[in-house]
Amino acid sequence: MNYWTAASGIVDAFVQDEGTSIPLELTIRTLQAVLPTGPLRVVDLGGGDAALAVRLAAAGHEVVAQDIDPHMIxxxxxxxxxxxxTIRDRVRLICADGAxxxxxxxxxxxxxxxxxxxxYEDDPAPLVRTAVALCKPGGLISVIAINPAAAAMRAGLAGRWVEARIALETGDDTHGPYAASRNHARATIKALLVDAGADIVEWSGIGIFTDHHAGPIVADDPEQVLRSEWLAGRQDPYRQVARCYHLIARKS
Ligand SMILES: C[S@@+](CC[C@H](N)C(=O)[O-])C[C@H]1O[C@@H](n2cnc3c(N)ncnc32)[C@H](O)[C@@H]1O
Structure with a gap:
C-alpha cells in the first residue's frame, strides 16, 4: 500500500505546508557540502513539485525528478x-513509481x-535499492525520512498534549492531524543502504527548533535560524530528536 496515493487531500496539505523553506534550505546546504563539482546527473525519487529539482538545475545539474502522483507532476x-x-532544459519529470x-x-x-x-511505503527496501542501483560507483545517495525516535516532539512543542502523550505511549505519531505513514528507523534505512552496496558518509537531523511551527518563523535575521538548525543537526543530542534524519551514503 502507498500511503500518499491513499490519502485524500494530501497534495493540498503538502503545498500549504511548503510555506517554510527551512528543510529545503538545509537539504541543499548538506548536498552542497558533499557534492563534487558539477555538472552532475541527479535522479530525485519522489521529487514532488520539483522544488529541489529546480534548485539543483539552477546550480547547473541535470535532474530527472520522478513521482508516483500525477498531481505532483x-x-x-x-x-x-x-x-x-536554462533551468527548464535541465529538468525532466517522469510520473511513475520510484521503485x-x-x-x-x-x-x-x-x-x-x-x-x-x-x-509512504510499508516496505522501504525497493526504493532504497533503486536509489543505490541508479548511482554509478562512487555516486551519492541522499535519503531523508521521518525520525520515529522523536515521534512526540512535534506535538509536544506545539502544545498538542493528547497527541504527544499517545506518541510517547505508542511510539508513533500517526494519531495527529496528518496522513497515515510508516516511519522507518534510521538504523533500518542505514542497514538497507549498506545491504544495497552503499557506505554511510554522514548523517544529520533536520527540523529541531522549527519543525513544530505551523506559520512563518519570526526572526530578525533568517540566516541565524538556518545556521542554528544546521549546527544542531550535526550535534548530539540535538540531531537525535530532529523531525527527520538525513543520510548521505556513497555507492562502493
Ligand atoms: C512529502 S512529498 C516529498 C516531496 C519532495 N521529495 C520533497 O522533499 O519536498 C512525498 C512525495 O513522494 C511521492 N511518492 C510517494 N510514494 C512514492 C513512490 N513509491 N514512488 C515515487 N514517488 C512517491 C508523493 O507522490 C509525493 O510527491
Missing part, C-alpha cells in the same frame, strides 16, 4: 513553466535523492 510542470529556460526507475537508468546518476518518500 502537474505542480512540478507549473514550477518549471515559470522557471528560466521502477532502475530498469532503464541503472548506474548513471552521480546523486540519487529520496527525500520524505519512504514513509
Amino acid at each position: 502537474a505542480l512540478g510542470e507549473q514550477r518549471l513553466a515559470t522557471s528560466p529556460s 521502477t526507475m532502475a530498469a532503464d537508468q541503472a548506474g548513471v546518476a552521480d546523486l540519487a535523492c529520496c527525500h520524505s518518500v519512504l514513509m
